[in-house]
Amino acid sequence: MGQSLVIVNSADIMDEFDKQGANYSDRPVLQMAGELVGFNNGMGLLRYGPRLRAYRKHFSRFVGPNKPIQSHQPLIEEETRKFLRRTVENSGDLSHNLRKLAGSIILNLTYGYKVQDGQDDFVDLIEHDNENFGSAVKAGAFLVDVLPWLKYLPEWLPGTGFLKLAREWRKTSDATVDTPYAYTESQMAAGTALTSFVSTGLEDDEANHSPEYLRDLKWTAVSMYSGGADTTVSTEYAFFLAMVLFPEVQKKAQAEIDAVVGNDRLPTFADMPHLPYVNAVVTETLRWNCVAPSGIPHAAVEDGYINGYFVPKGAIILANLWNMLHDPETYPNPFKFDPERHLGPNPQRDVRRICFGFGRRVCPGMHLADASVYSCVAMSLAVFNIEKALDSNGIPITPVHENTDGLISFPKPFECTVKPRSEKAYSLITES
Numbered sequence: 001m002g003q004s005l006v007i008v009n010s011a012d013i014m015d016e017f018d019k020q021g022a023n024y025s026d027r028p029v030l031q032m033a034g035e036l037v038g039f040n041n042g043m044g045l046l047r048y049g050p051r052l053r054a055y056r057k058h059f060s061r062f063v064g065p066n067k068p069i070q071s072h073q074p075l076i077e078e079e080t081r082k083f084l085r086r087t088v089e090n091s092g093d094l095s096h097n098l099r100k101l102a103g104s105i106i107l108n109l110t111y112g113y114k115v116q117d118g119q120d121d122f123v124d125l126i127e128h129d130n131e132n133f134g135s136a137v138k139a140g141a142f143l144v145d146v147l148p149w150l151k152y153l154p155e156w157l158p159g160t161g162f163l164k165l166a167r168e169w170r171k172t173s174d175a176t177v178d179t180p181y182a183y184t185e186s187q188m189a190a191g192t193a194l195t196s197f198v199s200t201g202l203e204d205d206e207a208n209h210s211p212e213y214l215r216d217l218k219w220t221a222v223s224m225y226s227g228g229a230d231t232t233v234s235t236e237y238a239f240f241l242a243m244v245l246f247p248e249v250q251k252k253a254q255a256e257i258d259a260v261v262g263n264d265r266l267p268t269f270a271d272m273p274h275l276p277y278v279n280a281v282v283t284e285t286l287r288w289n290c291v292a293p294s295g296i297p298h299a300a301v302e303d304g305y306i307n308g309y310f311v312p313k314g315a316i317i318l319a320n321l322w323n324m325l326h327d328p329e330t331y332p333n334p335f336k337f338d339p340e341r342h343l344g345p346n347p348q349r350d351v352r353r354i355c356f357g358f359g360r361r362v363c364p365g366m367h368l369a370d371a372s373v374y375s376c377v378a379m380s381l382a383v384f385n386i387e388k389a390l391d392s393n394g395i396p397i398t399p400v401h402e403n404t405d406g407l408i409s410f411p412k413p414f415e416c417t418v419k420p421r422s423e424k425a426y427s428l429i430t431e432s
């Protein structure tokens with residue numbers, strides 16, 4: 001339909017796009033998700049320009065490269081300890097427990113909100129909104145994305161069900177943006193607010209608190225959950241799958257933890273520099289399980305050239321991150337979960353320069369993601385054995401590594417057992 005599409009399969013070419021980042025950091029206009037539902041106010045779909053820069057500035061004052069992640073570490077460790085406890089009580093529901101872990105960290109940091117045990121209204125609302133987002137951006141799901149004029153049809157006309165759906169999704173999206181934000185405001189008014197991204201943004205005396213500033217603060221806040229929850233859960237879930245499939249890696253990582261940390265306490269962030277193999281497990285998880293297989297589509301602001309090829313203004317650029325992370329020339333034997341490839345004097349290509357995207361849209365939550373995943377991986381390895389589940393005849397079930405489709409990809413549900421490594425480990429979990 002006259003739309004140019006550039007699919008980038010190699011990390012070298014992605015680096016070229018990265019170098020000319022400003023020209024290739026727009027987003028394509030999505031009719032259903034963006035124009036009709038309004039998700040184009042969120043950071044992921046926002047067009048390139050001053051408003052995006054304002055969002056990214058907000059983001060980086062809180063979890064960016066110059067804002068040390070250290071201030072968030074105690075919270076991440078506390079929530080990870082709660083995850084260990086939930087898991088030991090209810091090990092069958094691993095993916096639910098991981099979702100609670102990621103949600104608790106992000107909502108606490110963003111709004112100063114403590115997620116309830118059991119069912120939680122905020123989490124339900126935001127998850128519902130995230131599901132709508134996933135359905136709205138699904139390629140080929142809505143004809144209006146190909147024929148934009150359809151959005152002007154009246155709702156009573158047969159075949160325009162997407163308009164009603166968009167209206168309903170917009171209502172949920174508005175509630176998701178407003179409700180947790182209003183919670184922080186009310187806590188601040190009552191003098192009981194925990195320090196959070198929103199509270200510090202509202203208290204910032206140097207900022208001019210224009211309606212635009214407050215709008216951007218609100219939308220940046222909601223982008224933290226939408227950008228950070230599923231991605232972190234997918235990575236951590238994949239880590240558990242890898243440990244089931246590659247027990248020798250698990251043993252080696254546990255041996256490192258036992259030698260460095262001992263078994264009288266849980267690993268902390270202070271141990272991070274002394275646990276190279278565990279860090280390599282984190283890196284290999286980011287490579288082996290590509291969370292965003294084709295990134296988020298970029299668009300060209302102006303005509304340009306990449307490696308001698310003409311890229312017209314408005315072209316959509318899809319970075320095939322999955323391919324880059326499984327390219328056998330870059331990562332030999334790419335389906336093997338092998339942390340060693342990131343160690344030694346000649347480590348293989350830097351995974352983080354691929355898996356978090358490129359240009360001015362590179363993932364702004366990468367430092368938080370790294371910290372959250374490290375904490376989950378290190379503490380889980382310290383106290384749990386992660387093994388194959390047994391079927392009714394006592395035969396171990398070998399899970400298959402398959403992923404769901406969509407913008408964010410998860411390992412398909414699998415069975416495993418997660419048990420304390422010892423009585424001592426059990427005490428560490430329940431008493432910490």
Ligand code: HEM
Pocket residue numbers: 043044045046063223224225226227228229231232235291292295296297298355356357358359360361362363364365366368369
């Ligand atoms: C393992 C975890 C994560 C992975 C693999 C990941 C990966 C990505 C990727 C590939 C992109 C698209 C970049 C591009 O367009 O080139 C992205 C964007 C984004 N990520 Fe992450 N991410 C992770 C965690 C997080 C976390 C924890 C947060 C929030 C706290 C977050 C917030 C965002 C946001 C807001 C965007 C949109 C940025 C923009 O459009 O300018 N991500 N992420």
